[in-house]
Amino acid sequence: MQTVRLGRTNAVVSAAGLGCGGHSRLGMSGGASAQEASRVVSAAIDLGITFIDTARLYGTEEAVGLGVKGRRDQVFISTKATPTGGRPGREGELATPEDLTESLEGSLRRLGTDHVDLFNLHGVMSAQYDACVETLLPELKRQQAAGKVRHIGITEAFGVDTRHQMLARAVPDAHFDVAMVGFNLLNPSARRTVFPAAQAKDIGTLIMFAVRRALSHPDVLRDTVAKLLASGEVPPGAVDPADPLKFLREHPGIASELEAAYRFCRHEPGAHVILTGTGSVEHLEANIAAINAPPLPAEISAQLEATFGAVDSVSGN
Numbered sequence: 001m002q003t004v005r006l007g008r009t010n011a012v013v014s015a016a017g018l019g020c021g022g023h024s025r026l027g028m029s030g031g032a033s034a035q036e037a038s039r040v041v042s043a044a045i046d047l048g049i050t051f052i053d054t055a056r057l058y059g060t061e062e063a064v065g066l067g068v069k070g071r072r073d074q075v076f077i078s079t080k081a082t083p084t085g086g087r088p089g090r091e092g093e094l095a096t097p098e099d100l101t102e103s104l105e106g107s108l109r110r111l112g113t114d115h116v117d118l119f120n121l122h123g124v125m126s127a128q129y130d131a132c133v134e135t136l137l138p139e140l141k142r143q144q145a146a147g148k149v150r151h152i153g154i155t156e157a158f159g160v161d162t163r164h165q166m167l168a169r170a171v172p173d174a175h176f177d178v179a180m181v182g183f184n185l186l187n188p189s190a191r192r193t194v195f196p197a198a199q200a201k202d203i204g205t206l207i208m209f210a211v212r213r214a215l216s217h218p219d220v221l222r223d224t225v226a227k228l229l230a231s232g233e234v235p236p237g238a239v240d241p242a243d244p245l246k247f248l249r250e251h252p253g254i255a256s257e258l259e260a261a262y263r264f265c266r267h268e269p270g271a272h273v274i275l276t277g278t279g280s281v282e283h284l285e286a287n288i289a290a291i292n293a294p295p296l297p298a299e300i301s302a303q304l305e306a307t308f309g310a311v312d313s314v315s316g317n
Contacts, residue, residue, distance in 0.1 A: 125160075233310050
């Protein structure tokens with residue numbers, strides 16, 4: 001397993017991180033129990049993964065706690081809390097410091113640990129950012145001083161913030177040690193708006209959306225690329241609309257589009273941990289192999305940049 005230094009946290013962790021959200025949620029979206037899902041977590045550690053990302057919202061913290069039991073010192077655990085209250089009558093309102101503390105305590109109980117290595121404000125929108133810094137960040141600092149949180153992070157809502165408006169503000173401010181950013185070969189805009197500033201501030205990055213529905217469902221990919229051609233974000237004639245990523249699949253140095261997607265993210269300057277989520281150990285093994293693979297051939301990287309380099313309107317979901 002390849003490792004990376006996660007920015008100014010100075011933690012050395014696996015380049016492949018187990019993502020416990022997404023469409024699979026360790027298989028729990030398909031009906032797996034927490035006990036069954038915990039076996040994926042345990043297998044991930046056996047395979048060399050040391051970075052595990054979960055969240056209260058995902059419903060997988062209990063599974064992570066079961067999977068790391070007796071092995072807590074082998075892993076770097078990241079979890080999250082949304083910046084809004086979410087309680088009856090308060091939906092959409094900013095969470096209070098007390099709400100945040102309650103969320104953290106619940107996460108610690110479900111994870112079966114006395115501290116988390118990284119605690120993130122989850123899915124923060126640009127309009128929420130100032131209030132989060134003023135109201136919630138001081139409470140996170142207090143919990144850090146108490147030893148319950150080692151490092152503090154922030155994650156964007158890439159599904160709706162495809163242009164990284166929030167992180168374009170947060171990363172230069174450098175209030176947070178780690179940022180979770182959406183990045184993939186269909187929307188590489190973070191290489192302009194996020195990664196240079198993150199490198200300058202030595203902020204660790206977690207890459208989500210490396211592979212989403214558009215990269216695993218051909219019909220979704222065709223629809224997505226059709227919209228990008230219509231908007232002019234993808235130049236006319238740059239791809240075959242019926243099979244947009246055929247040039248990846250046909251290259252002798254690339255095993256599949258999905259392998260290419262992970263390799264694309266792994267070797268981007270400023271990208272640290274590449275998150276991959278699944279409920280299948282076999283699938284996880286294949287994804288780890290792709291993340292550990294060499295950079296894409298130079299001619300493929302150039303073609304991807306010429307084709308999708310200007311895209312910033314889709315997430316790939």
